[in-house]
Amino acid sequence: MSYNLRSLLLTGLFGVILPLVMIVGFFIALLGIGLLPPLQSISTTGIAGLTDILSIFGSGNVMQGMLLISCVGCVVAILFDAYNLWILASPVRQASHPPSHELFN
Numbered sequence: 364m365s366y367n368l369r370s371l372l373l374t375g376l377f378g379v380i381l382p383l384v385m386i387v388g389f390f391i392a393l394l395g396i397g398l399l400p401p402l403q404s405i406s407t408t409g410i411a412g413l414t415d416i417l418s419i420f421g422s423g424n425v426m427q428g429m430l431l432i433s434c435v436g437c438v439v440a441i442l443f444d445a446y447n448l449w450i451l452a453s454p455v456r457q458a459s460h461p462p463s464h465e466l467f468n
Contacts, residue, residue, distance in 0.1 A: 367448050371441055378440030382433045389413060 390413065397406030414425050421428030 370448065371444055374440045374444040375437045378437035379433045382436040383429060386413075386417070386429055386432070 390410065393406045393409040393413070396402045396409070417425040417428030417432075419428065420431050
């Protein structure tokens with residue numbers, strides 16, 4: 364039981380951290396591209412687009428958009444891990460509870 368809880372907590376933690384790291388990484392990459400003068404317009408357009416998308420998700424606030432995307436990633440990761448734990452535990456459930464037709468033989 365503790366293995367399942369630990370797995371879910373770690374999955375939730377990574378589900379929150381990974382989207383934040385990716386968004387910040389996109390910002391840093393676009394800022395790095397902006398240091399090259401010929402690519403500065405691409406950087407400016409990319410940063411404006413990214414902040415627009417995040418402000419849409421965050422109701423006008425970029426930080427809230429980042430947190431919302433991270434929370435959704437956390438929920439999806441936990442649901443996926445819970446499903447995998449359920450599927451991996453199915454042989455154990457089947458072994459401990461024989462089918463009903465074998466009970467009457």
